[in-house]
Amino acid sequence: MPTPTLEEIRADITDIVHRVACLPVEDIDPDRDLMNDLDIDxxxxxxxxxxxxxxxxxxxxxxxxxxxxxxxxxxxxxxxxLA
Structure with a gap:
């Protein structure tokens, strides 16, 4: 199985954050602080x-x-x- 690309990993982590923190995907900015900006406990x-x-x-x-x-x-x- 090939190593996932950075974009694939980013999309997957976004989905994990979405599911765990119940945040809309469109509100998950990959450059914002997960705890301080997105209020993830x-x-x-x-x-x-x-x-x-x-x-x-x-x-x-x-x-x-x-x-x-x-x-x-x-x-x-x-x-x-993974690289």
Whole structure:
């Protein structure tokens, strides 16, 4: 199975955020801070992180909220780990 592109990962993470945080897809700006700008609470962030880790088999940093604050950061990290 080929490595997913950054765009595919970004779309998938957007869908995860949409489902977990119950946000409309059109409100999920990949450059906005997930917690501070999109008001995603810490429990939802844990669920988003675990779902992404399970989906891609990649361990996200324990300080994901600090190190990877936006959807684009999360997608880029996962893409880099899979490359």
């Amino acid at each position: 810490s429990l939802s962030m844990v669920e988003i992180t675990v779902t992404a880790e399970d989906r891609y088999g990649v361990k996200l940093p324990d300080d994901t909220l600090d190190d990877l604050p936006t959807l684009n950061h999360v997608a880029a990290y996962i893409h880099g780990e």
